[in-house]
Amino acid sequence: MSKIPFIFSIVFILFSLFINILGLMKLYPIYFTSPLLFFSLFLLIALLNNQRRFKGFK
Template identity: 40%
Template sequence: MRKFPFVIMVLFIFIAFFLQILALLKIFPLLISTPILFVSIFIFIFYLNDRKRFRGF
């Protein structure tokens, strides 16, 4: 069950990358696809960096 969010985020990055390719071909608006790709990569890196840390007492 732990791998389910990871798979969803990787799939979201692939979809955003595909939209970015379509935007570079001028089929999809670039102003929409670029923030989507940025947010998807940002969420993925945030998820990977979010470890269970000991924060003290």
């Protein structure tokens, strides 16, 4: 597995966390920032979960 999607998801989480902090300070709407943070965490978990999946015997 290449490290590019993993690094991209970490950067996306950090960006989403920063935007969410701005949302908590009421600079951005919180109903926009919370799903963005949830989606970024979901993307990382899905990426980490998919790499050790049993793909069957060939």
